[in-house]
Amino acid sequence: MLVLKRKIGETVMIGDDIEVVVLGKEGDTVKIGIRAPRTVRVYRQEIYEEIRAENRSALQAPALDVLRQLFQKKSEE
Numbered sequence: 001m002l003v004l005k006r007k008i009g010e011t012v013m014i015g016d017d018i019e020v021v022v023l024g025k026e027g028d029t030v031k032i033g034i035r036a037p038r039t040v041r042v043y044r045q046e047i048y049e050e051i052r053a054e055n056r057s058a059l060q061a062p063a064l065d066v067l068r069q070l071f072q073k074k075s076e077e
Helices: 045-059 062-076
Strands: 011-014 018-026 029-035
Touching: none
Parallel strands: none
Antiparallel strands: 011 018, 018 029
């Protein structure tokens, strides 16, 4: 893990096109801004984990098993 100290208004670059800007400090919280291309998805960790959990549960859904069976039958014909 890279650990840096930055002052308000200073930035950190990730690669050539992702910029993390320190916007301010409010008590124990640091406010940051992220500039990134629209093609780069940026999520808070808790949201990212929810998305991953939803994707995993979708793979376990019974409807997906039915679709798999249908595709297997089609490919066997």
